[in-house]
Amino acid sequence: MSVLGDGPEVAPPDARRQLEQVMAEIEEEVRRRRLSGDLPLHVEKELDELFVRHAPVSGAGRGIDDVLAMVDRSTFVDPVVPIASQKSGGALVKRAVRQLTLWYVGFVSHQVSQFASATSRALHVIAEELDDLSDRLDAQRVVSPRIIQWQTHREDAWWVDLATEALGQTSGRVLHAAAGDGWLLGRLHAADIDAYGLEPRVLGDGEAGVAPKERTQGVAFDIRDESVVDHLRAVAPGTLGGLVLSGVVDGMSPGQRQQLVELSVDRLTEGGQLLVHSLSPTIWDSELAPPEADLCPGRPLRPRSWEQLLGELGLSARALDGPRGEDYLVIATVRDSGQRWQGRSMRDLRGGPIRDRSR
């Protein structure tokens, strides 16, 4: 096995905080100068247009405030066209044409400017409404679920052989989240199963959670540091042979869980395996539960609830309890696409699936 790292090492947190501070000061300076009106509006507009002329297709990197500011600067359509010319007499001809047509161009440009101003005002109203909505939603937001670490998240745990056996029958790559240091991937690779992992506890900066160097421990795997939902959105439908979720779904809210399960089912091939390892609700409510349990927006389902949920989605599912009653494993198989879509239709009748923004 070889090193399949996840990107460049980064500067220490204090360096990045200092950089953010400098950029914030520059932003403040820009704001101050803009208020002072030291740059004519038409010049600023010309410069902004020049700046975005060769911008990326998606216009990445621009916030709504930037875009609205650009709209504002573009609302005025100048009827007085430039008359500079490199040809002798060209400027005179242009000036004459401009004066002759100004009554017409001015009339049209005035109406276009009015329309642009009205559109700009409408966009500002929408932006303010969105801000307000965002503030209100922020107060009611559902916090992200924590990844739960449990003693049976290890290669010799009771459920690992069962998982390996189920996944050995699939075709297509197998994804494990949360992969930790790759403890399950090692077992799957040993069984000749092509697997990779996600470890959302490393959020790209190594600040918290499982440090990339610790998790690789000399035998490295293909482990990415991104969230499961974000990752699945970037995977084509019907691609994965198997998906193992351990420590991921336990503390999810119902909405988060539904979203993840729908995406998971959609990304699996026919015959693909969805394996869910979770703590039992009894342990979750006991003193033995990890501290993260109290910080999660939801609580684990009972095993038979998983069987029902996945059954509704067209999967055949069976739940297996752990020997100490602390945890369980659900093994679900995607049957055929017809059954999958039948399951989806039933859900649609109940209020529709959660929108997959990747489409």
Added chain:
Amino acid sequence: MKVAFVTPRYGAEVTGGAETGARQLAEHLVATFGWEVEAYTSCALDLISWANVLPAGTSVSNGVWVHRFEAVGGRPKAFFELDGRLRVAPRHASRSDAERWVELNGPVVPALVDALEVSDADVVAFYPYLFYPTVMGIARVQAPSVLHPAAHDEPALYLPVFKDVYRRADAICYHSQAERRLVQRVHQVADRPQIVLGLGVGRPLEGGRRGGDILGIGDRPYIVCVGRVDAHKGSTMLARFFQLFKERNPGPLALAFVGTQVADLGEHDDIVITGAVDEGTKWDLLRDAVALVSPSALESFSLVLMEAWQQARPVLVNALCDPTREHCQRSGGGLWFSSYRHFEAALNRLLSDPLLRQVLGSRGKAYVEQNYEWPVVIERYASFLEAVVERDRSHRKHLGFKDSPLRHE
């Protein structure tokens, strides 16, 4: 281990970033590991005409076996007409229009694709995604394929024909996290084995001259922009921004454009355009600059950023360019601008704060040493290729193949 690279142009005289990346990886694999490496390419040096200026056939260049094939025709006028039409809504282009776009974009080298199909390489690396050899070759290659997209957020990326290219790749090698996010968002290939590798940088080879002497500006401070002087690279915008900056902030500061000139920037007392320069001159100019400015919004990596940081110079980049902005954020080695006003404020801050310049430069230097010096890059890349080959062997074994199966059927 035998590795084949497929790239539209190949050779030290080619200045394109992707082609240079392919050549350097090939040469470093030979030099570091003694692997057998070959390159499949056209006879062209110019990516507009695809004129066959180099002889067809096989030669050896720095230990790499180079197989050159003649391109059938150049890029005709019809390409620009079709490109103009498709770039308005590339996602909705018809498949036949998109395929036609690839043919017209060139270089059309059917003999290369035929030869590649019977290559005995263990792994084939395609670099970049945009051209005929990659589109046609990745569909027919027998060995496992590694795609180096070198993708920007550009209209062509969204053409339907490229979805197949990405989905056919057995593994993908990215220049940056931003490129990975972009490709995965557009083509949904996150399940593929992948690595964010970047490009390797060599040790600075200075020429021993003062930057101000090279530019003919004596002791005046200057900022530098390295790369093709082209409107698409942001050069026109930077020249205009700098002219206004000087009007509003009089002083001795100059701007040096270092690279082949394609765009006409007009005349300005404080702007020097050197044209193409040798390596020693480039490193001298970088070493003595106040800062490097990267105005381009369309970079997939930006080698010159790394080179500036190797000389411990701070950088100022276009905020719309995710990869360069991300380099700054991850390294803590540079600032970014999203308008003229931000450019002015950031440049004034850099000019007035020598300590900040020093801190940014040293952080950038550390970032390059940690991630992009050749020993680091080539070790990671070789390990990645080995993993891809191993995965393919395991996959074939699993399917019961003894020899090369027909792939991508």
